[in-house]
Amino acid sequence: MKHFKLIVSFLLTLGIFFVLNTKLGTVPPIGKFLNPYTGIWQNETNESISGNIFIPNLKDKVTVHYDAQLIPHVFAQNESDLYKAQGYLTAKHRLWQLEFQTYAAAGRLSEIIGEGALNYDRTERRRGMGYGADQAIAYMEKYDTETLAFVKDYADGVNAYINQLNPKDYPVEYKLLDYQPEAWSPKKTALLLMYMTKMLAGGDEDLEKTNTLRLFGKDNFDLLFPDFFDITDPVIPKETDWSFIDVPQTNLPVSKAVLDTIRETIDQPHPDNGSNNWAISGTKSATGNPILANDPHLGLNLPAIWFVMQLSTPNHNAFGATIPGALSVISGFNQYIAWGETNATRDVIDWYKVEFNEDRTKYKYDDDWKDVSIRVEDIKIKGKENYKDTVLYTHHGPVVYDKNFKSDQELAGYAMKWIGHQGGNNQKTFIDLNKATNYDDYVEALQHWNAPAQNFVFASTEGDIALWIQGKFPNKWEGQGKFLMDGSNPENDWQSYIPQQFNAKVKNPERGFVSSANQHPVDENYPYYVFNDGYETYRNRVINDYFNSKDKFSVDDFKALHNNNYNLKASELVPFMLEHMDTSSLSEEEKIIYEEIKVWKFNNDIDEVGPSIWRQWYSKLYNIVWDEFEVEDTALDAPSTYQTIYLLKNYGNHKFMDIVETNETETAKDLFLLAFKNAAKRLIEIKKEEGDYKWGNYKGTYAGHLLQALPAFSRFDIPIGGDRNIVNATSENHGPSWRMIVEMTSPPTAVGIYPGGQSGNPGSKYYDNFIDDWAAGKYYSLNFLQSNEATSAIIGTQILIPSTHE
């Protein structure tokens, strides 16, 4: 009996230990997690911003001044120390995010969160994320060891921080998921750059378009997906003279699209990933100084994607937004120039059908067989055995789809040709931009940039403004890569690249401003093949109309434009629908909604109801217009918003307007009414559930924590207007992720803000403290320190000191 009690109590003890020490499902190991000496209570701290810190391998002392926004102002004596300090400080404030993003990039999330992420991991690996990062490192090893050395310095800095940590100091997310930080390496920086490339140049619709062409034929395809819309207001102004270009477009071979049926495709980046930027010349500026602005539109996350820093050595002094994992300032300014980016999407992903021999060791090419190479992706899964995925590589690139992944074809597959796989030297572009002093330096710095192609806006204290569309672009034949191509025909390969000096650009245009908002880069006169790669058609026109509307602009005008909520898209369709819709059958309740949208002035402000009615109405309309695109087991993308509205207004009787399911033949007019009634029904429901459908509540903008928007670490119901296709491009969980305005005084004067905070610790008051001001359209003055002396704006100073005992 005594022994029985002993054994039971022993088992109980073991049991409680096991339960409290083990992560069970999504529940963290509760004893580890909650105990006050190593658990989450240790994360109840604000950051230390004073005192001395010893760091191995520093060459000299580095001074770090913090201002009230917790922006570190870094004064290093040389570049090597500067990037060490950047790595150290980024890790100090954003360690978990820094690491998590590279796990996501590499397809390693299963290691942290288990089997649920396996499909995601396989996709990222088959997309060639790790392969691309390897190519970038190989490129630097071969051609640019100087940049690689800085990337190593950054890694040393990150590791200096990680090595100082005790488990109790790990960011709270590590404790929640029960894992530890690992050492940082240059490969992780390369992975982070791949992550950005995927986010901004990782989307394509080639396979969906192939299905569309097969199902609807070429005439319909061309009507629904034209290369150019009926209106274009391109990044590079229409009147540009291209006669200096003396390398012709690749000749058109005899090539036919491969009309396979594709069931499903891999995940695409968020379609709204985009940005605005613009700059005005001195003659257009109220003060006579050029002014530049940038606001990249990305997912609204916590910790925020950006981390703002001032990074200086005795030879240069840069300030702006950095991305955890990448060196130097990405969107910012120094004493002489300012720069910023918007995405310049172009079709830089193409798909090739490859046919294998019987044991899939060779593939057909040019009437011969070529060897495939093999990359085994070994995916670790938390709590399970590793999953090994063998990915076949052709000279095109990885065979993403084959019998092992989203395809049934035994001896064929689709290989991906992606500019992201070609080792570039993107990091050097930013390092050099940080040090650039004039237009020529800027042009020089851009040459290293391959992908993702960006519209790099530029302004200098010398008075120049410019915008280059920089990326490495294949010189395609007319129509190349729009659809799936035959991978055995050499004429389908990318034949050459557009010489870098012939990339589209504009410097000091007569109109006195440059701008970009992800629209068409050029018009039809540009001598290379460019077709519509999902270009934006609304923000660009609002921005350009604004700068054409008067002679002089000030920083306040720039702020107003950043926060401009004008819904050009709605203004181009709502009046037409109101005019042509038969309202006789509307009920009393529907009439109220009808009257509400009738008086709407097309501003997406938070207190308006018009934007919510429009959103409901248009989305219902879009779905019934494109009911033809709902085909089972077939990957399809319906046409763009712009073309949809164009067709509704100009082709109202086209057979696509008809709803296939019904016996009647519907026209656009009928769809307006049908969609309106459906929308009204839903709006009345929302009113019953939530009290009203004012835009602010309806939209419910939120900044979600990187871990599936864990409510505890996220911010909800952020009161901000705007929407996609509006200059203030804030939709539910996406929008202006960094707003910056720089006036080119000497030295430049700048303001900036982003939806987040400098700290990655949910226990810090600096975690999300910018969000309310950001939503209200406010900015912070950026304290551009000109010397190592702390000014009154500085609230704490920390000195990084070389540690003697190495």
Place this chain on the structure above:
Amino acid sequence: MNKNIINFIATILLALILSLFLPWWSVMTAALTTALFIPLKKSAVFFVPFLAILLFWAVYSFILSSGNDYTLTKRIAVLIPLGGNPYVLMLVTGCVGGLAAGIAAIFGKQLSLSLEKK
């Protein structure tokens, strides 16, 4: 002094000292040890170390979080979920430590009994 009080104080002190070297389960070790050397009777075997560690962890977590306006505590109390109330989270924290300690103490008591028998 009452044995219960002695055990109570000893458990806290030992837990405090062991926490300097050991992970969270130092509270189990502490309770087990005191149960061996300062044996208690009946329900006190469980409740004395339970209350001792509950008090220790709850007070310690209060000290750590009050200095930072309970910023993280409020968030974790949403995550767990405890309605965002930081004090409930402190109580839960204390109960978790207390439970582990109490059960370890029962084992300690049984161990001491079986050792006596031999």
